[in-house]
Amino acid sequence: MKRIALFCSAxxxxxxxVTKMKKAAKAKGIEVSIDAFPEAAMEKELDEVDVVLIGPQIKYLLNKLKKLCDEKGVPIAVINTMDYGMMDGDKVLEQALKIME
Incomplete structure (x- = not known):
C-alpha cells in the first residue's frame, strides 16, 4: 500500500x-494510507513514506524539507494553493499519485 504524508505548520x-483525500481514494477504489503531521515531525515520519506534500503556508521551508526527503529518496511537492484552500481532496490525491508514478 502506498503511503502519502501531508505536512503543515501544526x-x-x-x-x-486528509479526510477528503481518503474519501476520494475510497470512491476510486485506490488503497492508500494518508496521514497529516506537523512539519517539525517530518524527520521521524519519513520512513516508509512514498510521497510528501506540504501545505502552501510552509512552502518557504521547501528547500530545507527537500534535503530531508532527498536523503530518504522521497519525492516532495507543495500542495496547489487553490486546491488546498478549497480542500479539494480529489485534486490533491491526484497530485500525490502523479508524483509517485
Missing part, C-alpha cells in the same frame, strides 16, 4: 484535507 489544517 498538522491541523491538513487533517481535514
Amino acid at each position: 498538522g491541523m489544517s491538513t487533517s481535514l484535507l
Whole structure:
C-alpha cells in the first residue's frame, strides 16, 4: 500500500484535507494510507513514506524539507494553493499519485 504524508505548520489544517483525500481514494477504489503531521515531525515520519506534500503556508521551508526527503529518496511537492484552500481532496490525491508514478 502506498503511503502519502501531508505536512503543515501544526498538522491541523491538513487533517481535514486528509479526510477528503481518503474519501476520494475510497470512491476510486485506490488503497492508500494518508496521514497529516506537523512539519517539525517530518524527520521521524519519513520512513516508509512514498510521497510528501506540504501545505502552501510552509512552502518557504521547501528547500530545507527537500534535503530531508532527498536523503530518504522521497519525492516532495507543495500542495496547489487553490486546491488546498478549497480542500479539494480529489485534486490533491491526484497530485500525490502523479508524483509517485
